[in-house]
Amino acid sequence: MINGFSKLTKKQKRQWIYQNYLFQYFPEEVFSIYDLSDDKLQKLHDDFIENTIGNYVLPLAVAPNFFIDDHCYTVPMVLEESSVVAAVSKAAKFWSQHGGFHCRVRSMEKVGHIHLFFDGNKQELFQFFSQIEPLLYKETQPLTENMRRRGGGISSIMLKDMTDSLEHYYQVFVTFLTGDAMGANFINSCLEQMTKTIERESIARLTKGSLEVLMSILSNYTPQCLVKAEVSTPVSQMSFEDIEGVTFATDFVRAIAIANADVYRAVTHNKGVMNGIDAVVIATGNDFRAVEAAAHAYATKDGRYKSLTQACIKDDIFHFSIEIPLAIGTVGGLTKLHPMVRTAMKILENPSAETLMKIIACVGLAQNFAAVSSLITHGIQKGHMKMHLANILNQLGATSEEKQQIITYFKNKTVSYSEVVQLFNQIKGRE
Known part of the structure; x- marks a missing residue:
C-alpha cells in the first residue's frame, strides 16, 4: 500500500516499482527501454494518461492494395499478432483484382x-x-x-x-x-x-x-452510425489455391452460416474481424474499446450473438459483406496530438471520418475473408505458425544464421513450437 503515488515524480514512481517488484529480476536500468529519445515527445506521452512510468511500444505496419470505391489505399495497422497484416494484405490484393471493395455509410448519428x-x-x-x-x-x-x-x-x-x-x-x-x-x-x-x-x-x-x-x-453503442462494405465476383473466379471456385465459394458461405448458427464460433469469427478493425482504429488514434463494445453489441441485434459478416451466392455471384457501427473521428483527441497518428492519417491521405469508416470496415472484411479462407482450406495454423516462427526464434535467442537455417527447413512444413525447439537444440549440438 502506498499513499500519494500520483504526486511522485516519474523517477520516484520508477524507483518504487523497481524496489517493490523488479529488483530481483532486472538491473536498475530496466526502464531505459521505455523512454523515447525525443524529450518533447516523451513529455507529450506523459501527459496523455496518469502515473506514467514509460511507453509500451507496439509494431506499426501497413497493408497495401486496398482498392475501395475506385481509390487505392495503403492502410496503417498497429497490433502484435502474427499473420494478421500478411492475411489482410493478401485479401486486399485478391479483391483489388476482382472489382475491389464497395462501401456506403448509412448514417453517422x-x-x-x-x-x-x-x-x-x-x-x-x-x-x-x-x-x-x-x-x-x-x-x-x-x-x-x-x-x-x-x-x-x-x-x-x-x-x-x-x-x-x-x-x-x-x-x-x-x-x-x-x-x-x-x-x-x-x-x-x-x-x-x-x-x-x-x-x-x-x-x-x-x-x-x-x-x-x-x-x-x-x-458507445451507435447502431445509427453505420457503415457497410462489400465485395462480389462470379464464383467461377473464386478459385483458391487448388480448390475450384464453386467449391470454395460454397464452403465459404457454409462457414459464415456456422458463425450465424453457433455463438462459440461467432465469437472467434468476430474476434478475427476485430483483429483488422482494431489495428486501424489504434493506428488512427481512435477508441478501440468503444468500437469493440459497439460491434459486439451490434452482433446481437437479432436477439442472439451472430456473425458481423454475411455471405451468399446469388445467380452464380459470390457476395460477401460486413455492416458495423463505427463511431470514429479524424479530428480532435489524439488525431492532432500524437505524431504517429498524424503520420497514419497522412498515409491514408487525410481522410474524413466517413472515409475512415469505410476503410476500417474494409479491413475488417478483408481480415475475415482471409481467416475463413484459411480455415476451410489448409487450416489456420499453417500460415499463422510460419509468421509466428520469427517470434519463437527470437525467444530462443537464435543467431541470424540459425534463423535462416530453421526458416529454410520449415519452408514446406507445418511449424510447431516443439519441432522448432528440437531443431534449434540439434543445431546447437544439445541433442
Whole structure:
C-alpha cells in the first residue's frame, strides 16, 4: 500500500516499482527501454494518461492494395499478432483484382442519454418534456454553434418511457451529428447542459412527483452510425489455391452460416474481424474499446450473438459483406496530438471520418475473408505458425544464421513450437 503515488515524480514512481517488484529480476536500468529519445515527445506521452512510468511500444505496419470505391489505399495497422497484416494484405490484393471493395455509410448519428427517475404521473412528465424541449435546444446553442457551422449538432431529443424495464425510469434519448469528430466531449457537454435545464424547470413546472436526474452520458453503442462494405465476383473466379471456385465459394458461405448458427464460433469469427478493425482504429488514434463494445453489441441485434459478416451466392455471384457501427473521428483527441497518428492519417491521405469508416470496415472484411479462407482450406495454423516462427526464434535467442537455417527447413512444413525447439537444440549440438 502506498499513499500519494500520483504526486511522485516519474523517477520516484520508477524507483518504487523497481524496489517493490523488479529488483530481483532486472538491473536498475530496466526502464531505459521505455523512454523515447525525443524529450518533447516523451513529455507529450506523459501527459496523455496518469502515473506514467514509460511507453509500451507496439509494431506499426501497413497493408497495401486496398482498392475501395475506385481509390487505392495503403492502410496503417498497429497490433502484435502474427499473420494478421500478411492475411489482410493478401485479401486486399485478391479483391483489388476482382472489382475491389464497395462501401456506403448509412448514417453517422451518435447517441447520448439523460437517465432520470420520476415517481409521479407519466402524462404530466411527457407534457413537461414537450414544454421544455425548445429550451433544451436553445440553452445548448452556445455549445453547438461551431458544430452546427460544420453541418452537425443535435439531431433530435425525445423522452422514452423505460418503466417496463425499471420502475420509475425514464430516458432522454438524444441524437447528434459530430462531423469528422468522434464527439464524445461535445455530446457529454450538451447532455450536462440539458440536465441543468431539466432540473431547473422541473422544480417550477412539475406539480406532483419527484424528478431526479441520475446521470447523463453518451452511449458507445451507435447502431445509427453505420457503415457497410462489400465485395462480389462470379464464383467461377473464386478459385483458391487448388480448390475450384464453386467449391470454395460454397464452403465459404457454409462457414459464415456456422458463425450465424453457433455463438462459440461467432465469437472467434468476430474476434478475427476485430483483429483488422482494431489495428486501424489504434493506428488512427481512435477508441478501440468503444468500437469493440459497439460491434459486439451490434452482433446481437437479432436477439442472439451472430456473425458481423454475411455471405451468399446469388445467380452464380459470390457476395460477401460486413455492416458495423463505427463511431470514429479524424479530428480532435489524439488525431492532432500524437505524431504517429498524424503520420497514419497522412498515409491514408487525410481522410474524413466517413472515409475512415469505410476503410476500417474494409479491413475488417478483408481480415475475415482471409481467416475463413484459411480455415476451410489448409487450416489456420499453417500460415499463422510460419509468421509466428520469427517470434519463437527470437525467444530462443537464435543467431541470424540459425534463423535462416530453421526458416529454410520449415519452408514446406507445418511449424510447431516443439519441432522448432528440437531443431534449434540439434543445431546447437544439445541433442
